[in-house]
Amino acid sequence: MGVASHPNSDHRMPRWVKLFSVVAVVVVAAFALLHLGGMGMGHMAHNHMDARAHASELSHMLP
């Protein structure tokens, strides 16, 4: 994971941070694509609405 940095380049962004940034951007993009594609939030929102409707009928069943 390229964690070692040169002693006199301490203030430069280490390689592991750059690698992490690339991975983070890819993960966030994949996450956004999934949600925009209707596999995430759309699905979730629909289910939450169903769940809430269902939950209002069932709320007396939980403490």
Added chain:
Amino acid sequence: MMTPALRKFALTVHVIASVAWIGGVATFLALAIAGFGTDTVLSRASYIAMDHIYRTLVVPIGLASLITGIISSLGTDWGLFRHYWVVVKLLLTVPAVWLMLVHIRAVRSAAQMASAAGFTGADLGGLQSQLLFYAGAALLVLLAATVLSTYKPRGRTRYGAAKRVIGA
């Protein structure tokens, strides 16, 4: 700056909270996997237990871990923005806590649906896989944060480098 004794105490509380958080999320993931099974009784029990664990352990301990981590870093030479590993850990933890808070209602809804007569896992639809996905992702994030805390990879931010020059 904190005294050495206070610093050690803050670090101990932070480690305890973080370990408990990982344990809580791992338990949540195990229950989310169990909820996927064909055994309706196990599935129902899993979603009800997930809601209980989430509200009583995962959420409060997660918040405690974030707060004690911030206190611990601000009270020591590590600082909050001086070292890349601390900044990256913060960038992992803050969204994780935010997502955790956002999903309280979803977990609650799953438990309420699981309590209904004639419940089957299919009633939850996409929520079932989403809880599993988020639990898995949360565990990976927490493990990555643990690796960062243990190895503390080198690298000062520009702000950290400037602080060191001033302090020298």
